[in-house]
Amino acid sequence: ELKVEQNPLFLSMQEGKNYTIYCNYSTTSDRLYWYRQDPGKSLESLFVLLSNGAVKQEGRLMASLDTKARLSTLHITAAVHDLSATYFCAVDNDYKLSFGAGTTVTVRA
C-alpha cells in the first residue's frame, strides 16, 4: 500500500522568512500533486509534477520532485499571511490519489 508522509504536520511561519515542507512516499510514482485547503473549503490545485527533476513555481511557492528519492518539497519564500492554510501532497497511484496528512501553516507577523 502506498504511504505518503508529510512533515512537519504543523508549521508556524514568521512573515518574510523561508520554509520548506517535505513529502515522502513509499512506492514508485511519476506524478505528484500539491493542494491547498482553507478551513471549511475544498482543495485548490497548486502544482502537478510529472517527472523526475520537475520544478514548478507560482508566486512565493516552488515545488520540486525527485522520483529516485521519492521526495517532493514545497518551498515557501518570504512568507505572507495569505499563505496560512493546510497544504497536502498527493501521489498518483493507478488512477487514484494517496494524500499525505497535510501540513497546517500559520503565518505570524
Next chain:
Amino acid sequence: DAGVTQSPTHLIKTRGQQVTLRCSPKSGHDTVSWYQQALGQGPQFIFQYYEEEERQRGNFPDRFSGHQFPNYSSELNVNALLLGDSALYLCASSFSGPNEKLFFGSGTQLSVL
C-alpha cells in the same frame, strides 16, 4: 464554465440511515472520483467511475456504493450510516487521458448523529 458541483453542501443524518450525495463533473470531464476527508486528515480515496463503471476502489466497505450516469454525473450512496462516516465528501473530476489534473468540488459535509 461551471466547475465541479456537489449537492447538498451539508447533511445531517442519524445512525442506520442511508444517504445519497451527488456530483456533476466539470464540463468536458468523463471521470469522477470520490474522496472522504475526516476532520484533520487528508482525503481518502473511495472509488472512481469511468464510462459508468467502477474503475478503482479504495479500502471502503460495501456500504459505500456509487453510480455514474450517461451524462457523467455521479452519485455516492452510503448505507447503514455509522458515526464514523461523518466527514467531508469530495468529488473530483478529470478527463480520462494521461496526466490529467483533478478538479475538486466544494464537498458535502455529512454529520451522522
